[in-house]
Amino acid sequence: MLTNIAHVIGLIALIFMIISFQTKKQAKLLKFQIISSLFFAIQYLLLNAMSGFFIFLFTTIRNIVFAKYKDKKVPMFLIIIYLSIVILFSYASYTNIYSIIPGISSILFTLALYSKNMKTIRIIDVIICVINILYNFDVKAYTSLISCILEMLSSIIGIIRFDIKNKN
Secondary structure (H helix, E strand, C coil): CHHHHHHHHHHHHHHHHHHHCCCCCHHHHHHHHHHHHHHHHHHHHHCCCHHHHHHHHHHHHHHHHHHHCCCCCCCHHHHHHHHHHHHHHHHHCCCCHHHHHHHHHHHHHHHHHHHCCHHHHHHHHHHHHHHHHHHHHHCCCHHHHHHHHHHHHHHHHHHHHHHHCCCC
């Protein structure tokens, strides 16, 4: 029963994630990703995938902080605090090699967000999706696995729409 509820929650998260990568501005991206990250956290909690739960919970907080600094760079000390928390919780929730993937993904995406470059954000997201597929398969988060594939396609479409076509 909880597994079915988790998959429905994962679908809701997926919808918000896909919408986020079809926006031009980082501020809009973050609004949709705050909602998406919270739903993903709940999904992983219901699946007892604690690495995913902790990382997505902190990702929600990170996205709120980044949204507050929409026109300015987030202070480096906040980035260091966030990255330290991610590393700590990745270590604390370690169960196998796959369980460090959410932490690695969060670190990469945090650095991409810090760049404030939407092209960089979309490219890093494609890389993150590839490695998150492994984690989601390991924890049987099949909705999130499908979400990663669709998110990756959404990011690729965003790269084509905003980064390649606008260049020509």
